Amino acid sequence: MTAKILFGFHAVTVRLKSAPKTVIEIHVDASRRDQRMRQFVERAREAGAKLIDSDDDRLQKMAGSHRHQGVVARVEAVSLSHSLDDTLDAVEAEGKGPALLLLLDGITDPHNLGACLRVADGAGAHAVIAPKDHAVGINATVAKVASGAADTVPYFMVTNLARTIGELKERDITVIGTSEDAEQSLYDVDLSGPIALVLGAEGSGMRALTKKHCDQLVHLPMRGAVDSLNVSVASGVCLYEALRQRRD
Structure with missing residues (x-):
């Protein structure tokens, strides 16, 4: 199995x-021998991990970033669901509640992707597409920002997003897109x-074809001077509103 790189305290600790x-x-x-590093090393040893002392140059080369925090791991890929259909079948069969999906367009x-995966994990989303x-x-970099969520939330990259949306509708999953031009607020639906909540890139938003295939469009109320939110922040707002409604 091909090895992959994880770096940063959170990402590696979650894998451990x-x-x-x-x-x-x-x-x-x-x-580095500060308290945080000492605690991490102790945890790694308790998990039976092989530890290797390295210098900053080697860590930067392995991570491809200077933001490694002094921790870089070589790991095997974790096997998540092989397909979106498998994931949705499991949600249904195991009684994991109504499907909650996050679709990211562009x-x-x-x-941004790492942050979206992290918030998807926190809100209990079943997959990101x-x-x-x-x-x-x-x-x-995605794995580091996701703080372990890249190993827990299935991430599916599909050939045709519009076709996938159609397949979700066949499963009676309502597809709700976000658009600043929408009449309805997120809190009205x-x-x-x-x-399945659909969000586009900050600024450009969803592509026209993606928007066309949504069942509903909603906007996030903006009361300040800015007219949009970062996509990971917007994802958090949407997913946690869904979570709130499901808890009531």
């Missing part, structure tokens, strides 16, 4: 907790049933 046997080795900054910034031609894939 969720799938310690997939951690091949962890490189740590030999010059999100190419790995920091994006088009192959207009999205960033899972890489080390029922999010308690099976839904």
Whole structure:
């Protein structure tokens, strides 16, 4: 199995907790001996991980970033659901509640995707979906920003997002898109049933074809001077409103 790179305390710690046997080795900054590093090393040893002292140059090369925090791990890929159909079948069969999906149209910034995965995990979303031609894939930066959520939330890159939306509708999943031009507010619609929330890139929004295939469009009320939110923030607002409605 091909190894992948995780870096940063949160991402590596979550992997140690969720799938310690997939951690091949962890490189740590030999010059860093503060309390946070000591606690991390102790946790890694308790999990049986192989620890290797490295310098900053090596850590930067492995991570492809200077934001590694002194921790870089080589890990095996975690096997999540192989397909969206498998995921939705499991949600239904295991009684995990109404489907809650996040569709991202045109999100190419790995920091935004990582943050979206993190909030999707927090809100209990069953999957995140994006088009192959207009999205960033899972890489080390995404995994670091996601703080472990890249290993827990299935992320599917589909060939045709409009066709996938049609397939979701066939499963009686309501597809709700966000648009600043929509008449209805997010808080005026029922999010308690099976839904897929669609968000586009900040500024450009969803593509016209994607918007056309949504069942409903909603806007997020904006009361200040700015006219839009970062996509990860908007995702959090939408997903947690769905979560709130499902808890009531």
